[in-house]
Amino acid sequence: MRPAHPFAPSPPLVRVSFPAVDQVPDRLRALDAARWRIAVTITVAMAVVYVGFILLVAYGKGFLGSLIAPGLSMGILLGTLVILTAWILIVVYVRWANRV
Helix, strand or coil: CCCCCCCCCCCCCCCCCCCCHHHCCHHHHHHHHHHHHHHHHHHHHHHHHHHHHHHHHHHCHHHHHCEEECCEEHHHHHHHHHHHHHHHHHHHHHHHHHHC
16 A cells, blocks of 8 residues: 555544533532642742842842851852752652642
């Protein structure tokens, strides 16, 4: 059997009908609202941490350059904490999503 020509018309798409918005169950609406709340909360938390770190990079170079231990500056420590915060927030969201 010959393969179809690359520009041959494809079969028609199957239409999927979705229920009207007013037919969505209340439980699904509540889940969507809860997901929205946690997504906004986690996004704002990460934005505050990240913007705070960037502002320190821009205006607190002396502070970030201070050594905590030989070979470890405050900037390296805080940068690592920003990354760890992102991972922690991911774990929080995944646990929340698997619970509901």
